[in-house]
Amino acid sequence: MAADDGKKKISESTIQRLSLYYRVLSILEKENIKTISSKELAKHEKLTPAQVRKDLSFFGSFGTRGLGYPVTELKNRIATILGLDREWKVAMVGVGNIGSALVGYKEFQRHGFSINMIFDNDQRKIGSNHKGILVSDIANLKEGLRENNIDIVIIAVPATVAQYIVDDIVEAGVSGILNFAPINLKVPENVILRNENMSMELEHISFSLVNRESITATKE
């Protein structure tokens, strides 16, 4: 609409798939594979080659006809698109079950998300060391986030208090939030909020199982 920078809109689903490509490409790179075709890349992710090519063509592609795509170059290009070519400063709010597990989750680190602050409201946890990180009092959330220039906050607190915490996070000027609490949170338009709903996938499985059974039951 504004200046024509030649960009078509990248769709939500393309972004999701870029994450998948990135993961596969990282593995291929480690295996010292130099080149991959859209056909093979598609096979890894159960997609069609055309889909892969369309996705990759969004950012001015540089595959070689007759050959395929250069693994390392493609991986780095996707990293840039997704913003994985930098370190993101991440804070965790809540170190119960889930929060605590995520602090130790290597996969985040590997993709450039380094959790270096933890907040909790439990007096027994505050001041203690959690996998090498000091647990701060949630009362100091706003100042803490600001002083440490946190980019992204992960919320892993009970649903009942999640909205209050989000409000503080927003006030602190953080504009990326990943929410694990099973509730829908309100944030201003300029803040990126995404929800991780782990029950959803399980429910999808149970739906498919129930559905599959009825198919099995009705087929001759």
Add this chain to the structure above:
Amino acid sequence: MAADDGKKKISESTIQRLSLYYRVLSILEKENIKTISSKELAKHEKLTPAQVRKDLSFFGSFGTRGLGYPVTELKNRIATILGLDREWKVAMVGVGNIGSALVGYKEFQRHGFSINMIFDNDQRKIGSNHKGILVSDIANLKEGLRENNIDIVIIAVPATVAQYIVDDIVEAGVSGILNFAPINLKVPENVILRNENMSMELEHISFSLVNRESITATKE
């Protein structure tokens, strides 16, 4: 295609949204709210009213014109569709960081998924009690799953061993698998496999942040 049972295909995205509706309706029910309109339900999930009505119309709807939908009835109907009107027997394989957190995750229980077996290969963990559940030796995975009629298995093991474990799970006759390992697993067609990729949401946030910045930078 076969017998016309009057069913239109329910789309993937509708299924995902049913999970969301279910969650909201559970809350509304507890708050003793009897009726909800598509407009309000939509607002809760940042959807359009038309979308909500289309979704609900897939299973012969029974809203009241001029009024809305009966909360409890709708909730129960969605539970039936998603297969949440029963107890699913779930086993956890791997009680490291993530696995351990999920065993204690109340939300699963609440939706009818009861984790009642745990497997691990760590001798220090085998035989011990983990949140009230005995940790079994992964060497006995196949027999254990069979003997206990496990419906769904959650995989939370390192990526390197995940495929071997899936093969065993499939051989044991389990047909629902939720995979947390960051790798693509192969299963036969009749097995439902879903992946939970927690890095993906974080990467989506970082993509949005990078993108948003560039928008901010180019706008007047």
Add this chain to the structure above:
DNA sequence: GAATGTGAAGGTTTTCACAGCA
């Protein structure tokens, strides 16, 4: 020959808009 890059076709999902009902 082998594989990319891409308009165009085809398919699916969402939104619109309004008839119909409490």
Add this chain to the structure above:
DNA sequence: TGCTGTGAAAACCTTCACATTC
């Protein structure tokens, strides 16, 4: 009047098919 239920239109996404390039 207020809101559902739903065909039809619009938007969006995926696949096809082929010209193009190495």
